[in-house]
Amino acid sequence: MAHSYYSQRKGTNPNQSGLPLDDIVDLYIRVYEQLSADGYFAEAFGFECVDAGHVAGNVRDIELEVLLAVRKKDLWPPHFHGERYSEDDLFDVIEFLFQHVSKPIDGSFHNYAECGMHWETFNKQQGQSEYRDKVNAVLGHYAKRFELSESGEILEKPQHGFERIFDADIPSSDSNVTNRINAAILRYRRHGATLDDRRQAVRDLADVLEYTRPKIKSLLTSADEKDLFNIANNFGIRHHNDQQKTGYDASLWLSWMFYFYLATIHVVLRKEQQTRAGFSTDE
Template sequence: MIEILYDHIGVYNYETDQFENEAQKEEFAEQINNILRAYKEGYYLEPTNGFIMQIPNGALREQLEYDGSDLPDSVYEQLATATEMYYRFDANLEQKKKAINILADILESEREEVKDTLNAEYEVPKNEHDKLIFGIVNGYNIRHNRADQKNDYSKEIWYDWMMQYYTSVIIAFYKLKNKYTDIDF
């Protein structure tokens, strides 16, 4: 309900004949966050995406507030979708798994370039990064759903790590890609 209010709050300016909502959204988020912080372990309305989530640590907050300036629009949209799916206050393990899968798919579509770009900055055998990045999702029942994948582990703990890891890899990859190719998205 709070998220719906946030999405639709605003005022109609009769002088400009336009619906205005930026200032109203900002004020609403500030006021509602004062209440949400005190609820259980603490929650807040994330103003960039407009959804309620548990209060994260500082590093995670930086990831969530990332503006996507180094990313192509389609990648930023996928990243934002995965973030919203994962960090919603009512997300279950299956939704979190799907969010991690979205992030892995972003990297999969750039797999060869990810190898080259990461190696341009940090010299290791070319496939080491690949094994690190894709070994997790391919070995821990995030993708492919094979019998040889690990399925008996503390998902509620490891999914948090995977989500933050893949988000960080995506952001780092595109920042490095821009550095070495001077491409602005």
């Protein structure tokens, strides 16, 4: 856990709830420039040599590559355009560079005029892991709650207290269950997810519950089981008709339904897993 300093403990720090976007952009650019100086983008973007000039990497025209990948102009280089970045711009650049970072492993030192290391061997997986750690350290100071995932996608952080449920393995080998749950989580947590996206994520989890309904019947009373599905069936999630209850704060209640259903699914699947293990032991 990060150390909390005097003004933070006292509650008088002007950035108690986090730093604004401009400061986060500045921090990120400084982190990127450090990594670049250490050779983490040499494989992709090349490097400068006092004798040979610019030695090209795998990406010959970075601005073109950014435009083709992100479909935006005026993002590259970050130190020049960063002060005009929107949140979307920053996150696009973070994700773009995740795809092109690699850790320098071995090379030769060019000592003429203190030119420096000419890296020749790289490890992409290690580079992405270290880049992600540094990016998340920066995003941890942002006033909004985001993080860079292992796959290189900016996601909204879980609500406090629910972090473990996203880290936990889904206790099922059934791809009909695991694929639908993972898709729902990704849809819900993506940066810029709309209310419709989150409603669809809740609908996906409700479908998983429907699929596991035989297991639920053995764990809940009929009344509790009915209440469980009543939420999705009568609150504008799975059906669209004039019988639906829609007069509620969608943002608040979709969040509650998402976490409630996800936790319920984990309980049901883990209970079934324990039951099967118990049966196999008895045999």
